[in-house]
Amino acid sequence: MPHYEPWSEERARTVIAEFAHLEGPLMPMLHAIQETFGHVPDAIVPMLAEHLNISRAEVHGVVTFYHDFRHEPAGRHVLKICRAEACQAAGGDALAEHAEHKLGCKLGETTADGRVTVEPIYCLGLCATAPSAMLDGKIVARLNERRLDTLIAEAQS
Amino acid sequence: MSIRIYVPKDACAIACGADDVVAAIQAAALARREPVEIVRNGSRGMLWLEPMVEVVTPEGRIAYGPVEEADVEGLFEAGFLAGGAHALRIGKPEEHPFLAKQTRLTFARCGIIDPASYSDYVAMGGYKGLERALALGPAEIIEEVKKSGLRGRGGAGFPTAIKWKTVADAQGDRKYIVCNADEGDSGTFADRMIMEGDPFELIEGMTIAGIAVGATKGYVYTRSEYPHAIAAMEKAIEVARAHGMLGVNIAGSAYSFDMEVRMGAGAYVCGEETALLDSLEGKRGTVRAKPPLPAHKGLFQKPTVINNVLSLTAVPHILADGGEKYANFGMGRSRGTMPIQIAGNVRYGGLFETAFGIPLGELINDIGGGTASGKPVKAAQVGGPLGAYVPTWQFDLPFDYEAFAAKDALIGHGGIVVFDETADMPKMARFAMEFCSVESCGKCTPCRIGSTRGVELMDRIMAGERVEANLATLTDLCQTMKLGSLCALGGFTPYPVLSALNHFPEEFGAPPRLEAAE
Numbered sequence: 001m002p003h004y005e006p007w008s009e010e011r012a013r014t015v016i017a018e019f020a021h022l023e024g025p026l027m028p029m030l031h032a033i034q035e036t037f038g039h040v041p042d043a044i045v046p047m048l049a050e051h052l053n054i055s056r057a058e059v060h061g062v063v064t065f066y067h068d069f070r071h072e073p074a075g076r077h078v079l080k081i082c083r084a085e086a087c088q089a090a091g092g093d094a095l096a097e098h099a100e101h102k103l104g105c106k107l108g109e110t111t112a113d114g115r116v117t118v119e120p121i122y123c124l125g126l127c128a129t130a131p132s133a134m135l136d137g138k139i140v141a142r143l144n145e146r147r148l149d150t151l152i153a154e155a156q157s
Numbered sequence: 158m159s160i161r162i163y164v165p166k167d168a169c170a171i172a173c174g175a176d177d178v179v180a181a182i183q184a185a186a187l188a189r190r191e192p193v194e195i196v197r198n199g200s201r202g203m204l205w206l207e208p209m210v211e212v213v214t215p216e217g218r219i220a221y222g223p224v225e226e227a228d229v230e231g232l233f234e235a236g237f238l239a240g241g242a243h244a245l246r247i248g249k250p251e252e253h254p255f256l257a258k259q260t261r262l263t264f265a266r267c268g269i270i271d272p273a274s275y276s277d278y279v280a281m282g283g284y285k286g287l288e289r290a291l292a293l294g295p296a297e298i299i300e301e302v303k304k305s306g307l308r309g310r311g312g313a314g315f316p317t318a319i320k321w322k323t324v325a326d327a328q329g330d331r332k333y334i335v336c337n338a339d340e341g342d343s344g345t346f347a348d349r350m351i352m353e354g355d356p357f358e359l360i361e362g363m364t365i366a367g368i369a370v371g372a373t374k375g376y377v378y379t380r381s382e383y384p385h386a387i388a389a390m391e392k393a394i395e396v397a398r399a400h401g402m403l404g405v406n407i408a409g410s411a412y413s414f415d416m417e418v419r420m421g422a423g424a425y426v427c428g429e430e431t432a433l434l435d436s437l438e439g440k441r442g443t444v445r446a447k448p449p450l451p452a453h454k455g456l457f458q459k460p461t462v463i464n465n466v467l468s469l470t471a472v473p474h475i476l477a478d479g480g481e482k483y484a485n486f487g488m489g490r491s492r493g494t495m496p497i498q499i500a501g502n503v504r505y506g507g508l509f510e511t512a513f514g515i516p517l518g519e520l521i522n523d524i525g526g527g528t529a530s531g532k533p534v535k536a537a538q539v540g541g542p543l544g545a546y547v548p549t550w551q552f553d554l555p556f557d558y559e560a561f562a563a564k565d566a567l568i569g570h571g572g573i574v575v576f577d578e579t580a581d582m583p584k585m586a587r588f589a590m591e592f593c594s595v596e597s598c599g600k601c602t603p604c605r606i607g608s609t610r611g612v613e614l615m616d617r618i619m620a621g622e623r624v625e626a627n628l629a630t631l632t633d634l635c636q637t638m639k640l641g642s643l644c645a646l647g648g649f650t651p652y653p654v655l656s657a658l659n660h661f662p663e664e665f666g667a668p669p670r671l672e673a674a675e
Contacts, residue, residue: 022417023457026439031381031420052439065441065598066422068381084343085538086574088588089501090529122425122592124382125346126169127574128204128499128506137384141172 004038004073011036012044016051026052026062030069039070075110075117077155080134083107083120086127095131095148096120102152116155159192160238163211163218165268166197167353168385169346174225175208181229182210191238199354201268202508203255211250214240220247255505255524260486262474262494263467264510267354273392275400278357284402286473290365291410293476295325298369302472304480306492311337311430311465312540312569312645314491314558317472320462323452324370327460332372334363334414335437335456335463338379338386339421339428342541344572347496348466350508352379352386355470356393360416362469364407365476366462367414375416376456378433381423390418425542425596429644430463432598443598444644465570467496488514491557499525501537501574511556518552521575532577536660538585540569542592543649545656546576546585567652582657582664587615589653593646604647607638611654624666628658 015032019025040063049056063069081096110117126132129141135151164179186193209222219240235243270277290298303318340348363375397403405413421427427436431445434456455461475483484492491513500506504526536546545566561568590611597604614631635651642648663669
């Protein structure tokens, strides 16, 4: 399970500073912020704008453009189920429905107890051993109902 | 003497349990006091056999697969350390028909060497291309690439040498090599496999490109969905630097070149080259209007070569063996080899590198072994989410840019996704529109609005509402998207939609096609 730090302006400043020497540093900075705090908090937007000498609107535009960046923290575990064509061809639709049913929430939502966020993902590059999924960075292929149940149980524990 | 065992570290093998297999082998070997050395190689590309474990015996490497954690005890009991008989024994991997039938240039080393080992790479012909490139100099390198007939492997098929020449001739205080490794198409995984299995090849290819055009900095832009590839690339870059093959005065020459890996953030459109450049600069990944071309004003407005992983990894071979030799493979204007990825509902899915010209049906039925479900094949989507659905009666199509284009289809990045008879074509057409609406960068109207309207139209058609009129509107909308979109996302989404409609009209509630076979 990933461990995230509570928001701290001071900590955020050191994270930003780490990438200051790069060309085009905004994306690496945002990834590092999310890795540190579990999401991209609003408070970081003016800090980045000032550091990079661009407008807040520009930073906001970038944060909201990319699917990866979270505005709110996710559940304790994140289960991503591939919904792209190769996985669809191998029965991925039924598995996604099965996961929604088991967890009691739709793709893109978090369970009521805050334990699991389940999301669609479009291609993990494991298309020859489809269907596939990813639980907190752990990838699983040749998914079937039994394997998916094991993953869900792991996420709920 | 310890026995050497290879267990792939390829993401596909890991997703099928390779790490657990490694732990089980280590535990079993320890219990038996058998000294073993485990090397984490890339994948050979026979992905239905992953995790494929190979043991080095006096006769050569003997493979077993697919090995699960629970099989390890049995393998030890069967004497697999000496190549003993077992139900999972495959024999020598290079003699397996799937590998024996291929022409492997780009993937010659993938699955054989330790991807983090510089000496393994050099022992199998690595850095021969760079050595010759340094002897030839920039103009001659481009001439060699021109002779090879290499065309961009990302999908557009643009001649690589022309792109390089344009950047070489452009004025700029800095120039860049950008590798498009944003492999977002479903059914494609060749970029991932090469980055995980033979990352030095990409480093060498980018270095040669840098020397050819006068660039000193390279970026590999890849996906956040590929953490294993990122780790393998970063490790190899570090090793190359330590060996003086990246940095100042590479290989003791007057040239300098260094590179960095950058990660996207889940936006499919960033695989489009200009959106990718904006993303690298730290902006929203929106598509730029052309001109100016990236070759003139690319990354940070500087002259930039932007090539796909498979284009750049073809370069070391072209330089090492000569452009003519490479051009001897292939057909028509499609020269050389293409790493083709066979995926989806298929029995023997994997990576098959071969010369252009092989018929699609041979790839799917003979090499891929038909569907995994055992049901008849219905169609295959070739070229990712923006590629056409090719029905079985067109399976004689040769794998060639022009031949596919003549049938309103595209090769794209060489990914084939096989569907069996249960595939619901209107649903797949709707998915194509939905995917486009979710992933559109929003810059141009045909893509942004058109895809949303397309989803609505498909919903009405699937509900049986005024089918004929709605299909006419859908066809018209597709035409507008095709001709009016700024990039391939909006421009090519009509391919899967219209191919599904044209080949399987009765599923959309339209009259069946008159000529069932052409």
